[in-house]
Amino acid sequence: MKSFLQYLKVIWQIFRKDFQVEWRGKQGVPVMLVFSLLVVFLFNFALQLSPTLQASLTAGLLWVSLAFASTLGLNRSISLERESNALDGLLLVPVDRSAVFFGKALSNFTFTTLVALALLPVLSLFYQQNLFHLPLVLVIVLGVGAYTGLGTLLSALSIQSRTRDVLLPILLYPLALPILIAAVEASRGILAGQPLGDLKSWIFLLLAANILFSAAGLMFFETILEE
Amino acid sequence: MTLHKKPSLLSILDILSILLFTAVLILILFFTPTELTMGPVQKVFYFHVASAWGGMLSFILAAAAGIGYLVTRKVRWDWLSLSSVEVGLVFGLIAILSGMIWAQPIWNTWWVWDPRLTTTAIMEIIYLAYFILRSGLDTPETRARLGAVYVIVSVITVPLTFFSIRLFRTIHPVVIATGGDGGSAFNMTPRMLLAFIASLVVFTLILADLVWHRYRLAQLQNTIEEEVN
Numbered sequence: 001m002k003s004f005l006q007y008l009k010v011i012w013q014i015f016r017k018d019f020q021v022e023w024r025g026k027q028g029v030p031v032m033l034v035f036s037l038l039v040v041f042l043f044n045f046a047l048q049l050s051p052t053l054q055a056s057l058t059a060g061l062l063w064v065s066l067a068f069a070s071t072l073g074l075n076r077s078i079s080l081e082r083e084s085n086a087l088d089g090l091l092l093v094p095v096d097r098s099a100v101f102f103g104k105a106l107s108n109f110t111f112t113t114l115v116a117l118a119l120l121p122v123l124s125l126f127y128q129q130n131l132f133h134l135p136l137v138l139v140i141v142l143g144v145g146a147y148t149g150l151g152t153l154l155s156a157l158s159i160q161s162r163t164r165d166v167l168l169p170i171l172l173y174p175l176a177l178p179i180l181i182a183a184v185e186a187s188r189g190i191l192a193g194q195p196l197g198d199l200k201s202w203i204f205l206l207l208a209a210n211i212l213f214s215a216a217g218l219m220f221f222e223t224i225l226e227e
Numbered sequence: 228m229t230l231h232k233k234p235s236l237l238s239i240l241d242i243l244s245i246l247l248f249t250a251v252l253i254l255i256l257f258f259t260p261t262e263l264t265m266g267p268v269q270k271v272f273y274f275h276v277a278s279a280w281g282g283m284l285s286f287i288l289a290a291a292a293g294i295g296y297l298v299t300r301k302v303r304w305d306w307l308s309l310s311s312v313e314v315g316l317v318f319g320l321i322a323i324l325s326g327m328i329w330a331q332p333i334w335n336t337w338w339v340w341d342p343r344l345t346t347t348a349i350m351e352i353i354y355l356a357y358f359i360l361r362s363g364l365d366t367p368e369t370r371a372r373l374g375a376v377y378v379i380v381s382v383i384t385v386p387l388t389f390f391s392i393r394l395f396r397t398i399h400p401v402v403i404a405t406g407g408d409g410g411s412a413f414n415m416t417p418r419m420l421l422a423f424i425a426s427l428v429v430f431t432l433i434l435a436d437l438v439w440h441r442y443r444l445a446q447l448q449n450t451i452e453e454e455v456n
Contacts, residue, residue, distance in 0.1 A: 153380065157373050161363030171360060174353045175380065177346070178387035185394075201394050205387065212383055220376045223297060 003095070010095050014103025015110070018077065022111065028073050032115045036069035037122065054127050059187035062116075062123060062131075063143070063180055070112045070147060071172065075165040077108055078155040091225060101152060101221035102214075108148040116140045135190045139206070143183030146209035147176055153217050156224045182206050231446060237439055244436045247429045251422070259422045271329040273422055277430035279322035279347070283385075285315030285434055286354065290382035293375035302449070305371035308378055309361075310441035312354050314434060319351050353381050 022028050043049070043061055081087040081104075090100050117137075124131045151172050158167035186202035196203075255273050262269035289311035296304035326344070327337045338344065357377055364370045415423060 150380075157360065157377060160369060160373065161360060162365070163359070163363040167360065167363060170356045171377070174349050174356060175384050177349050178384055181342075205394070209387060212387070216380055216383060220380070223372060224376055226372075 007095050007099050010093055010099040011103045015106045018107035028076055029111050029114050032069040032073050033118050036065035036119055039065035039068050058127050059191055060184050063184050066116055069115055071169050073111050074108055074151040074155045075168055078159045097222040098218045101217040105149050105152040108152050109145055112144045112148055133190055135196050139186045142206040146179045146213055149213040150176055179209050240436045244433045251425045251429045254422045259419050268329055268332050271325050273426040275325040277426040278318045281430045281434045282315045282318035285311040289378045293378040296371055296375040306442050306445035310438045312357055313441055314437045316354050
């Protein structure tokens with residue numbers, strides 16, 4: 001029991017540290033936000049969206065821009081630890097190393113969710129469509145949770161490669177596809193006014209992805225980072 | 228230098244695969260009836276499903292070998308994992324290309340963004356990325372360790388992908404219908420079924436043969452590298 005509390009404390013401390021770094025430097029969330037807005041703008045011009053088409057594409061646009069922006073944060077989060085060998089320090093903490101995974105995943109999750117929440121009013125304004133639905137926020141929390149969980153795991157893989165940050169999107173996007181499909185379909189349904197009951201398969205899929213990738217982090221993070 | 232002799236069982240498997248492949252080809256071309264609505268192009272189906280099956284099987288084998296490596300830390304498990312992924316990629320490619328040959332006359336297009344097709348293509352990319360990951364890692368030990376984690380995590384997404392296909396509406400025929408909506412399934416005559424099962428078995432044999440050859444290649448490569456160092 002005491003060791004479990006210790007474990008939770010390590011997760012919390014890593015999260016707090018990341019949050020403090022972000023709060024003082026403000027180099028993660030604002031960059032991600034601006035980047036995600038740029039993606040929205042690019043899509044708008046590249047696809048010549050007509051107003052009627054826009055409404056049905058909002059969900060897809062939201063998730064694509066989030067997925068792209070999130071990669072920036074994920075890469076930054078792990079390369080920060082790589083600088084001046086901070087990662088080695090983290091790995092010396094006398095608890096199971098999966099605590100480091102959950103700490104990093106928690107901060108990545110928080111930052112991407114913040115970006116999503118900031119993106120919602122902007123998209124609502126641009127596309128004249130109210131995006132503030134509680135179910136949509138739930139889907140964002142679940143989708144971002146699964147996505148950043150998998151992303152944190154894979155960023156620990158990619159950081160060890162010579163190609164580093166270039167590698168993460170290549171590993172992450174194809175593996176995250178089921179998460180993105182489920183998140184887009186659920187969001188689209190919610191925005192189209194479907195009752196939540198009709199969308200429960202997608203929500204369950206997201207839940208399952210959360211559980212699966214947390215379990216993968218629990219099992220493999222230690223293996224990935226062993227020297 | 229100790230060069231590993233080719234096992235005689237592998238030679239037998241070579242000959243067996245060639246003979247049986249020829250046999251099943253004859254079976255498909257001359258023995259199976261021509262499908263009523265689709266015509267001769269339906270015969271692509273035997274190789275299409277068999278190679279898709281082979282690809283899927285080898286990716287599962289790769290993950291199993293990955294677990295084997297993480298448990299035992301013996302490098303030969305990594306050779307098996309690598310070999311399976313490489314051969315699985317080729318099988319998957321054959322499945323996609325043969326599917327396109329069938330789709331052009333039947334669906335009147337080479338490609339549709341059907342979930343099943345899309346996810347098969349994505350699966351190929353997932354395992355292509357495996358090689359990109361490996362090429363960026365410096366020591367054989369890291370390549371084996373991270374490669375093992377990656378193939379296991381990849382296999383986790385396969386059932387998720389399957390589930391998302393079931394949820395989507397799909398125009399891809401379901402051969403093994405599980406009750407309910409078997410609407411798009413076409414029924415097989417006994418002769419078709421025989422050829423179908425035969426091609427599944429033969430493709431599994433060919434898969435085993437190729438993986439074994441690739442494994443031996445990795446083994447020889449390793450021996451030479453050890454001699455050089």
